[in-house]
Structures are given as C-alpha cells and as structure tokens.
Amino acid sequence: MICRLCGGHAFAAVCDLGPMPLVNNLLHHPADACQRWPLVVCRCTGCGLVQLTESVPPPLMFDDYCYFSSQSATMVEHARGLVAAAVAPGDAVVEIASNDGYLLRSAIERGARVLGVDPARNVAAEAERRGVPTLCAYFDAATAASIRRDFGAADVLFACNVLAHVPDPHAIAAGIKTLLAPEGRAHVEVPSLERMIETVAFDTIYHEHQCYFALAPLRRLFAHHDLRIVAVRAVPVHGGSLHVEVAHDGDESAAEAWCRREAAAGLEDDPFYRSFATRIDDLRDVVRGAVADAGSVGAYGAAAKGVVLLNAFDLRGDAVAWVADVSPHKQGRFIPGTGQPVVAPDHLRTASPAACLLLAWNLESEVRRQEAAYLAAGGSLLIPRPDRLRTPVAG
Ligand SMILES: [Zn+2]
Incomplete structure (x- = not known):
C-alpha cells in the first residue's frame, strides 16, 4: 500500500477489527448477502498519518447513503453554532459533503448564498427538497473549478467529516485551494485521532473513515497545497473532533503550539498506539x-x-x-x-x-x-x- 498523505510505503500496525460489513449499508432482509472487507488500521512511519490498509470503492459506500445529519438534534445544534460564528449575511458559502442540507439551512437563514456538494444521490435530493441547492458530485479540484466558474469563489467553506472519508485527502485539499476566495476561510472538521485512542473509541473506525487525523499530518496536508491552519480547537461532536480554520495565508502559531503539545503527548511515537x-x-x-x-x-x-x-x-x-x-x-x-x-x-x-x-x-x-x-x-x-x-x- 501507499500512504494517502506522503506516498510512503512503511507502516506500523495499530489494530485489526476483522472482516467487517459496510456499516451504513443496512440490509433489506436479514438473510441478504453481506460482503465483508478487512478493517485494519496502520500508521505511516514516514508522516505519521493513521489510516486503513485498504480502501473500499467509494460508490459502494456513498452513492446511496443512509446517514441523514438532520436526524440528530445534536448535529443540527452544532451546525447552527458553526454558522453563527463563521457566516455573515451575503457571504457565498459552500459545504463539501453537505448531506441533507442540515448546515446550509442555517446559512440560508443568516442571509448567505449557498451551494452544497454531496455525492449521495438520495441525500442530495433530500437537501434540494428542503430548499438547499446541491450539486451531486465528489469534490476535487475539477469540481471546485466548475463551482468557482458557475457559483463564484467561496467566502466560507465547510468540510465537516469528509476529509477522513475519502481515499485521497489531497483531492479535497486541492479543491479547497481552488475554490476559496482570497480572504476566505475553510472550516474543516475531522474526528480526533488523539481522543479516539485515549477513549478507546474503536467503533469510530469503519471503511468510510479512511484516515484518522492528528493536527500534525493535517497541517502537512494543507501545507502541501499552500494553505495555512490559522485556528484550531477541540469540539465534542462524534466523540471528540478537531475543528480547524484554513486560509491562503495567515499566522500558524496556534497550530504550531498544538502540534508541539501532540508531540509531547506521544502522538508521534509507537507506544501511544501499542496498547x-x-x-x-x-x-x-x-x-x-x-x-x-x-x-x-x-x-x-x-x-x-x-x-x-x-x-x-x-x-x-x-x-x-x-x-x-x-x-x-x-x-x-x-x-x-x-x-x-x-x-x-x-x-x-x-x-x-x-x-x-x-x-x-x-x-x-x-x-x-x-x-x-x-x-x-x-x-x-x-x-x-x-x-x-x-x-x-x-x-
Ligand atoms: Zn505517510
């Protein structure tokens, strides 16, 4: 295998959860056949990115998706808070993996011009039904370029719980670089690797989550696309997540301090993962x-x-x-x-x-x-x- 971040080939084992069905594909009949795929987590010894050893083809997981974010009052409330802090009336707001429009509904109420992007036909259709314009597509640099042409550059970009879900995180980062307005901010949220290991939240490991991020590898990813992490904080959703703000330029001292704290906590060393x-x-x-x-x-x-x-x-x-x-x-x-x-x-x-x-x-x-x-x-x-x-x- 090749590291999804640095292209390296050397890995240390983290855990093996055994052959696992695709977790969001609920069966129609109890006796329906259900394919299992290996679910093994490893850590790149080159860049430190924790990731799955194998990728399931995304269309098998995402084309017909059964997770509707609006059904969780906690997630709707969290989205409302993110929008209130980041969006001003008149802003052009794009959300990557916009699901059923649970976040962009709040942005519309704040007077923003919005566009959602989501590859799952059924959830994109649900978003449209709820009045949220949604492009049914996978997000990458090409999709970002076509959005920039038709919708315009994004003052505010949201990418919550998507960077860890794709086989190639570089595609998302390149798309953010392409679509973000010169003074724009991208708000990116990923489940926290540190919290997952500390709290034994092994059940947040499944085929859709292909990468498990600490801040240092995340910073390396964005730096590769000439983007800066200008703010970082921990948020409680999904058992503990990292929320970062990404810009074309700006002060990275908060991110640097966060990475030093991660290193001091042992995240860059094997013993942290061994138990x-x-x-x-x-x-x-x-x-x-x-x-x-x-x-x-x-x-x-x-x-x-x-x-x-x-x-x-x-x-x-x-x-x-x-x-x-x-x-x-x-x-x-x-x-x-x-x-x-x-x-x-x-x-x-x-x-x-x-x-x-x-x-x-x-x-x-x-x-x-x-x-x-x-x-x-x-x-x-x-x-x-x-x-x-x-x-x-x-x-
Ligand atoms: Zn690597």
Whole structure:
C-alpha cells in the first residue's frame, strides 16, 4: 500500500477489527448477502498519518447513503453554532459533503448564498427538497473549478467529516485551494485521532473513515497545497473532533503550539498506539459481560459505530434482540453482519428490556431526554465505554 498523505510505503500496525460489513449499508432482509472487507488500521512511519490498509470503492459506500445529519438534534445544534460564528449575511458559502442540507439551512437563514456538494444521490435530493441547492458530485479540484466558474469563489467553506472519508485527502485539499476566495476561510472538521485512542473509541473506525487525523499530518496536508491552519480547537461532536480554520495565508502559531503539545503527548511515537488493540479486547469482555448480566437487552442507535461494535464484539440476536433508531429510513431494515431488526424507538417503551445498550454513546444526553419514560419505568442504559461499565466480578 501507499500512504494517502506522503506516498510512503512503511507502516506500523495499530489494530485489526476483522472482516467487517459496510456499516451504513443496512440490509433489506436479514438473510441478504453481506460482503465483508478487512478493517485494519496502520500508521505511516514516514508522516505519521493513521489510516486503513485498504480502501473500499467509494460508490459502494456513498452513492446511496443512509446517514441523514438532520436526524440528530445534536448535529443540527452544532451546525447552527458553526454558522453563527463563521457566516455573515451575503457571504457565498459552500459545504463539501453537505448531506441533507442540515448546515446550509442555517446559512440560508443568516442571509448567505449557498451551494452544497454531496455525492449521495438520495441525500442530495433530500437537501434540494428542503430548499438547499446541491450539486451531486465528489469534490476535487475539477469540481471546485466548475463551482468557482458557475457559483463564484467561496467566502466560507465547510468540510465537516469528509476529509477522513475519502481515499485521497489531497483531492479535497486541492479543491479547497481552488475554490476559496482570497480572504476566505475553510472550516474543516475531522474526528480526533488523539481522543479516539485515549477513549478507546474503536467503533469510530469503519471503511468510510479512511484516515484518522492528528493536527500534525493535517497541517502537512494543507501545507502541501499552500494553505495555512490559522485556528484550531477541540469540539465534542462524534466523540471528540478537531475543528480547524484554513486560509491562503495567515499566522500558524496556534497550530504550531498544538502540534508541539501532540508531540509531547506521544502522538508521534509507537507506544501511544501499542496498547490500543489490548484495550479494545478488554472493552469487549466488559461489554459482553454487562450484556449477559442484564438478561434482556435491546440496543439504541443503528448508526455506523453501532454496527461496528455489534460486529467487532460478536453481539448477535441472542444477546441483543433489536436496535432502535429514530430514522424512518433505517426502521424495517437489518444490521449487516449480526442481523438485528431496526425498530422505532417506541419499541423501547413497549418491549421494556432490563437494559438498553447505547450504541450511539456520543448522543447520550439526547437519548436520555428522548427516552425519559423508559428510564423512569426502571430501564437502564449500558454505555459501552471503558469508564462507564464495571468489570464483571469473576465467578
Ligand atoms: Zn505517510
């Protein structure tokens, strides 16, 4: 394999989650065939980029996508905050991977002129239906050039959760360079590698996430395209993400300080990554033990990380009977690999299992509000995080 960032050929192993189905392709029938692909993470010893060893062809994952961002109140609220801080009335705003228009709706309300870009036909159509003009395409330098010609340069660019999703992050960075207005700012958000390793958030590893970024490799990527990271902060979405602001020119001292802190925390050295696989195994034992102790268990959140956790921990229908999800696009379908039916959340109230495994652990406060009736009736949530479950007592 070749490093997606530096073209190097030498890698160190990080973890292997085994053959895994494509997590966002829910099945129509429990017996439907489901192809599995290796899910192995490694780290380039040349540039430090953590990445998957293999790429699944993007059309298999993205052409018909079942993640609709607007269905998460947390994500809609987060988008509203980003727009309020970055967008002024009259700005030309482009969002890369605009999904169903959940962010650009807010930008329109602020008086901006907007264009979304998303390769998934079904979510792009949903965005158009909601009044958000959307180009159905993969974003790269050629797409950026055609947008610049037809729509104009972007004063504000958003690229949240897309840089880590593509086989070639250089294509996105080159497109940003092409499309960004001279004084424009690109707001780029990626899940934080540092948080993922620290919190054992292995269930954020799936085929769509081809790269796992610390700031130093991200800075190297943008520098290659003559772009600067002029601001950086940690944001809580998706279990912890990095939000960076990118410009054609500007002061990078904040990014430099952030990279020094990462280096001091060990992110550039092997030992930081070495215990990750062992800690995943430990978490599997704890979660499987808690599920067995609870007796009757349902689960909540048929999103990507839930499918990873059920498959990686081999939790099938005899252990976890069903998975509740608010998305009507998912209800009536089945979890690839483990086969549970996806049901509406009111199933939690009617079936009233002793415990509910919260696969969408990043949305805990939202779920606690929505499912207050189940919890008040004596139900409990099992949070599959290392610090949230007790180690089962032996014997
Ligand atoms: Zn590399």
